[in-house]
Amino acid sequence: MGEIVGMTGDESIAHAVKLCDPDVIAAYPITPQTIMVERLADFVYDGELDSEFIPVESEHSAMSCCYGSSIAGARVFTASASQGIALMFEILFIVSNARLPVVMGVANRALSAPINIHAGLEDQLVCRDTGWISIFCHDCQSAYDTTIMAFKIAEDKEVSLPLMYGIDAFIISHALEGVETLEKREVEDFLPPRDPLYVLDPDDPISVGSLALQDSYYELKYAQEQVMINSMKTIKKVQEEFGELTGRYYNVINTYYAEDADVILVTQGAITGTARTVVDRYRRQGKKLGLAQVHVYRPFPEKELRDALKGAKVAATIDRSITFGAPGPILYSDVKVTTSNGGPIIQGFIAGLGGRDVRIEDIAKVADRAFETAKTGEEPSKISWVGVRGVEF
Amino acid sequence: MTETTITEKKKEKPIKWREMAFEERPVLAAGHRLCAGCAAPLVVKFTMMATEDPSICVSSTGCLEVSTTIYPYTAWQTPWVHCAFENAAAVASGIEAGLKALMRKNKIPKRKTNVIAFSGDGGTYDIGVQALSGALERGHNLTYVCYDNSAYENTGIQRSGATPYGAATTTSPGGKVIPGKPEFPKDIVKIAAAHDVQYVATVNVAYPKDFIKKIRKALASDDASFIHAFSPCPLGWRADSSLTIRIAELAVETCMYPLYEVDCGEYRLTKMIKKENKVPVEEFLKTQGRFRHLFKPKRRDDIINDTQKWVDWKWQQLLRLCGVKEE
Amino acid sequence: MSETQTDVIDIRFYGRGGQGVVTASRLIGEAGLLQGKYVHAFPAFGPERIGAPVQAFTRISNNRFYEKCEVVYPDIVCVLDPTLYGILGQAIVSGLDEEKGVLISNYKESPEELRKELKLNPNIKVGVVDATSIAIDVIGRAITNTVILGALIKAAEVVDLENIIKVTKKRFPGEIGEKNAEAIRRAYNEVVIS
Incomplete structure (x- = not known):
């Protein structure tokens, strides 16, 4: 067993990145990601980490630098949050299409406006269409572990895709836990050096980023989607290998008491831990409550989620995000589509936007509401906002 | 800060056209889809002719990019990368940093590799100015070449921060009330020079020897360097394809686009235009349809004279910076 | 995932920006880690600058726990700056366990005085120490974040004194760490509990 060190989420990511020995780190500071890059700058400036640290002038350039360095063959890390991800959004699509295994740590923060620095998963959820592998962590240990797995998944030649993984602003990013x-x-043995899919060799020149019009774009996108779908195999394999190394086994969907549950809470990020506490309380009272955490979000683990939810009467999704005018928030919609063919009733809840504390009793209310639905068997007609003032829950 | 200028450090090698013509130089292959008379491929050609080491090229979105790399074809004979419109400088920064780290860590063989970014005026003066400024400030060892055709030609000739005063574009038409672009262009060369990088220069396709010499200096610098390349666009400027080089000459002879360099902070004029040889700016304007509304149906002396005044004022500024006195 | 036990101690800290509230919450957590405990300590930041009220939370347990929410029902409330009573009043002790709750405060007067001021339930244990004076005396600056921890662990044995001193010295190496350690010991000895 390794040493237990007290670290915040940001610090655990920085320390894990250091072990992965990136060649280039290009990042722009944004609360609450700052400590990740500050620690990495410390490591580089103190000579503990041999990386080119590019202190870029914007997140747009951060991602653009990552693109360039990754094409040059380097192992690349960046980190961002909220508005930073919104600013680099354009380049995210380009990085994935070029099959570049850039790894990005995200301190999941609510999007402006109004400006807010606290937890919200929408900054990463809205990247669902960018072609990045997307993972949501639930504590500092999973942030640390996911960092190390991230490089191995992303750089696997079968995958060679960028990967972003998030931790909730402050609740994890600035929270001290034992890691x-x-x-x-151990990391050197686990994570082989990057062997790029292609290189920029002046003796054997290639062009990257060509214009592809009506006659080729379509096929190229189809090919890209196949790579994304197939990456699930590698993700599972790496999770398995990591479990063998550390004894910490991660799954694309992490479940807790889901097998015989009548109601299953479907969560992401830090809310998962609080939901788990509620499951424990309910189980002590003999109530059949379970939990399914959507840990890997892209590619979406459809089969695994269906398996996890198959025995339940109701699955209550808790989204820490909002998408306006849609049939439901993002996680809800994905879960709903996945289980549309004979699954449980999906009941959608929104909670904790802008870092609003999501308490044990809030989640208990969600569970109670879902148990009511299980009793009546009637699908609720709308999404419920947990604890929003002035609106009846 | 350096004690020695690049000009002193880089021993000048003679440019022998005959030999260079037969040398295997990694330039654009024939068959690209740029317009007849477009100067952009000449900018690439002269830049690449100046290289003595292997190069990796970056293009921002624009005419040069879309016309040279139509999938699955490419005209580029060096490794070439395109990402987006506004970030050629950032992508080039990333490539430079990546190569530096990989070479330092012995992951790839050590060899001098040029990183050269090509971007139009839109991608440089306007949407890309932030990424450019960042790259110049950080001092990556790269050469950024702006081919200035003075408008968003690729999207259909819209005005940019480089478009000359009075020029008609699709977003600054020669209207009945407002006769073409009402603003003077920004001085991107001074903006670049203000970063105190080692080498900044202007080049022109009508002066290839000067062009190649300057690129060689830019590549010899171990800092970020910036090159402004005047690049006529027959389509957008509504000029005859055969006149590209003549228009380029006029740009220098009128002192509208002077040739100079800023070498470690020292301004140096590389093509002096004597007072008696200075061509009136009208001669430049007349060659291009984008200025036709200044002459027909009614002559707009106000705009023409303002342009001349502005050119004279900029030229005097430059002479002062270069320490040159007009007799 | 395995079954969760519940012996979690919830601590809520109050102070002002610049007083080291977050560090206090963290040091308790780090000391807990040395004793093989499980911890979760995090701040509730606003746009705070120096002087603005700040909260931080520490959860600590002998068993693994999972909740990731703010401390609404604290077992212990720890106040670094007594001037906050004037601003926040009874909100400071909101949710404090009426049976076995503990209030630790930087406070010049007696515990009874504070009890009266906040109309506290008589079951709540109150510990007061003049942390500002100790800090100025020993450290030379009115930074009370480490000092108050001495009082906290005397009143509620969350972690061992020696471990608090150990993590404090690690956090502040050299002479400043020694001084902080001395201040913690003084607060430990001088805290008045009722």
Whole structure:
């Protein structure tokens, strides 16, 4: 067992990145991601990490630098949040299409306006169409572990796709927890050096980023989607190998008491932990409540989620995000589509936007509401906002 | 800060056209889809002719990019990368940093590799100015070449921060009330020079020897360097394709687009235009349809004279910076 | 995932920006880690600058726990700056366990005085220490974040004194760490509990 070190989410990511020995780090500061890049700058400036640290002038350039460095063959890391991701949005699509395994840590923060620095998963959820692998962590240990797995998944030649993984602003990014660390040697054995899919060799020149019009764009996108779908295999394989190394096994969908549950809470990020506490309380009272955490979000683990939810009467999704005018928030919609063919009733809840504290009793209310639905068997007609003032829940 | 200028450091090699013509130079292959008379491929050609080491090229979105790399074809004979419109400088920064790290960590063989970014005026003066400024400030070892055709030609000739005063574009038409672009262009060369990088220069396709010499200096600098390349666009400027080089000459002879360099902070004029040889700016304007509304149906002396005054004022400024006295 | 136990101690800290509230919450957590405990400590930041009220939370347990929410029902409330009572009043002790709750405060007067001021339930244990004076005396600056921890662990044995001193010295190496350690010991000895 490795040493237990007290670290915040940001710090655990920085320390794990250091073990992965990136060649280039290009990042722009944004609360609450700042500590990730500050620590990495410390490592580089103190000579503990041999990386080119590019202190870019914007997130747009951060992602553009990552694009350039990754094409040059480097192992690349960046980190951002909220508005930063909104600013680099354009380039995210280009990085994935070029099959570049850029790894990005995200401190999930609510999007402006109004400006807010606290937790919200929408900054990463809205990237669902960018072609990036997307993972949501639930504590500092999973942030640390996911960092190390991220490089291995992204750089696997079968995958060669960018990967972003998030931790909730402050609740994880700035939260101290005990993190079981790995040795440099262990990570070196686990994570092979990057072997790029292609290189920029002046002796064997290629062009990257060509114009592809009506006659080729369509096929290229189809091919890209196949790579994304197939990446699930590698994600699972790497999770398995990581479990063998550390004893910490991650799944694309992490479940807790889901097998015999009548009601299953479907969560992402930090809310998962609080929901789990509620499951424990309810189980002590003999209520059949379970939990399914959508840990890997893109590619979406459809089969695994269906398996997790198959015995339940109601699955209550809790979204820490909003998408306006849609049939439901983002996680809800994905879960609903996935289970549309004979699954449980999907009941959608929104909670905790802008870092509003999501308390144990809030989640208990969600569970109670879902149990009511299970009893009546009637599908609720609208999405419920948990604890929004002035609106009856 | 350096004690020695690039000009002193870089021993000048003679440019022997005959030999260079037969040398295997990584330039654009024939068959690209740029317009007849477009100067952009000449900008690439002269830049690449100046290279002595392997190069990696970056293009921002624009005419040059869309016309040279129509999938699955490419005209580029060096490794070439395109990302987006506003970020050629940032992508080039990333490539430079990546190569530097990989070479330092012995992951790839050590060899000098030029990183050269090509971007139009839209991608440089306007949408790309932030990324450019960042790259210049950080001092990546790269050369940024702006081919200035003075408008968003690729999207259909819209005005940019580089479009000359009075020029008609599709977003600054020669209207009945407002006769063409009402603003003077920004001085991107001074903006670049204000970053105190080692080498900044203007080049022109009508002066290839000067062009190649300057690129060689830019590549010899171990800092970010910036090159402004005047690049006529027959389509957008409504000029005859055969006149590209003549228009380029006039740009220099009128002092509208002077040839100079800023070498470690020292301004140096590389093509002096004597007072008696200075061509009136009208001669330049007359060659291009984008200025036709200044002459027909009614001559707009106000606009023409303002342009001349502005050119004279900029030229005097430059002479002062270069320490040159007109007799 | 395995079954969760519940012996979690919830601590809520109050102070002002610049007083090291977040560090206090963190040091308790780090000391807990040294004792093999499980911890979660995090701040509730606003746009705080120096002087603005700040909250931080520490959860600590002998068993693994999972909740990731603010401390609404604290077992312990710890106040670094007594001037906050004037601003926040009874909100400071909101949710404090009426049976076995503990209030630790930087406070010049007696515990009874504070009890009266906040109309506290008599079951709540109150510990007061003049942390500002100790800090100025020993450290030379009115930074009370480490000092108050000495009082906190005397009144509620969340972690061992020696572990608090250990993590404090690690956080502040050299002479400043020694001084902080001394201040913590003084607060530990001088805290008045009722």
